[in-house]
Amino acid sequence: MEPTIKEIQEILKVFLDSELQDLRLEVGSVRLAVSKSGSLGAVAMTPAVALTPAVALTPTASTTHATPAVTAPPAVTPAASTGTAAAVGGAKPAHWVAVTATSVGTFYRCPAPHQPPFVEVGAKVQANDTLCLIEVMKMFTGMTSPMAGRVAEILVADATLVEHGQVLMYLEPV
């Protein structure tokens, strides 16, 4: 039995109000690891909240650290030409797999502010591991890895607007 998003929010709320510093929880295929000090270290390889792409997390106002604000990206980041690997950063090795944004929205590398990113360059990922979040009007959608591999390159800065179909990162199959 998988916990619902609402139940996860409840758990986070209880955790926030408690004196606990760290929490790790595994229910079915959902693994939850949160820390108030950001000191999960090596175990943070596990995505904090593993979401399938169809599931959107709508945090309530009380789970403040899970609601990143919409921030205007610097005006110097025009994103007019995107959509192909070549347009973003020159030719990539042929076996790399592009992860593209399934929606326009604000790209977040971390599950919440002051928490470690879902993935760093070089990180090993399994199929369906969460790679990042895309937010549209406070609706957070997790983007998951299409395959097992290694994160080869991340092209987008945290908290910036990404276009529909924009290449976010490259994975190298292992």
Added chain:
Amino acid sequence: MKPLRRILIANRGEIAVRILRACRALGVEAYVVVSEADRDSMAARLADRVICIGPAAAKDSYLDINKVVHVAKATGCDGLHPGYGFLSERAELSASCEQQGIVFVGPQAESIRLMGNKLAARAFAEECGVPVLPGSLRVTSVTHALELAHSVGYPVLLKAAAGGGGRGMKIARDASELETAFQTGSAEAQAAFGDATLYMEHYIANARHIEVQILADHHGVVLHLGERDCSVQRRFQKLIEEAPAASLPLSLRAEICASAVMLAQKAGYRNAGTVEYIVDQEAKRFYFLEMNTRIQVEHPVTEMVTGVDLVQWQIRIAGGTPLTLQQQDLQPQGHAIEVRINAESAAHGFRPSPGLITRWHAPEGDGIRIDTHCQAGDRVSPFYDSMLGKLIVHAADRPAAVRAMCQAVAAFDVQGIQTTLPFLGQLMAMPAFQSGQINTRWAEQVLAQSQLNK
């Protein structure tokens, strides 16, 4: 309130380009959202920044309020222009912009809501003392429709309460036609608007479609910019629009314009809007039809005869600038005509004709204006409406404008796709059009006649 400095254009096609040009003229930055199908559109090429918000299907791109508002916010836009069609008459968009601190270039959500429900708008007009057609508030069943038609008087027109654009609209001349009309009308309304509610009005056979352009600022000033005659229609879609309405007696003209201003004032309306009327040519009486809470396709004819840039004023008003125009300075000068050029084959029942434009040679000259997003080498996509642009002429009087339009249509050469230009040229050349002896059924009668002669 302060003048806008960066506007997100939440639309496509010619109106996106039109808004962009207004932004340029005012020194306002113009960002534009596009679907995957419009990445290389003219608006995208001209914009200061382009943001792809989704796939070609409009429901996942141009019709997604959350995506559009999020992009406006995330790119630091202080205003959002919805154009016409798509989200332009969705009260939720105006409300969402307001919540996010983005200025919606258009009226407040309440005005859109009031006028968006055609029944509520009709009731409001009646309350304001503006005449409405004899009719009903709501038709609940076939039996009810038959009863109502008896008191309203045939022919009757069924309309969708949530509607617009002719969808769900059906004429019935007698009881047997009414049964079919009720069923197909409510099915169409359900499919198009998610609301099957219909209402009934007496149908005026010899009618003109007359509409009044208004502008209203944040300081209580409401002005009218005269009327337009949009009587040349096919299936309730406008084909040709003119300003001023040459057929309208001056006293009726003054009355209609005054009623539009009064309606906007009582509604506390802001920004640009259009009040539509049906004029009974025999009884010389006018009736409120509906109010459109956005810029309209045919706005250029008003701009040509008044010299007022309506889209620039929309942007200025949204930024809080008071209307400095004076009503007495807004007398129409000369006559303007617009034709809508669609990628359709008139010879094949106006079948859409998407494809590659291999040649696009537009006429040029004094008094000729073309609002378009097309050029040679562009591909007309099958995903959206088929309008390629609008050809507008302005001349000293109506006969001169008709002549200029005939020449301009003949000189307009588009290859690669079928367009409605030849059909528009035929209409323009007809004695009935030239002498102004037309009504809202005229174009369809011409078409029916040409079918018979085949």
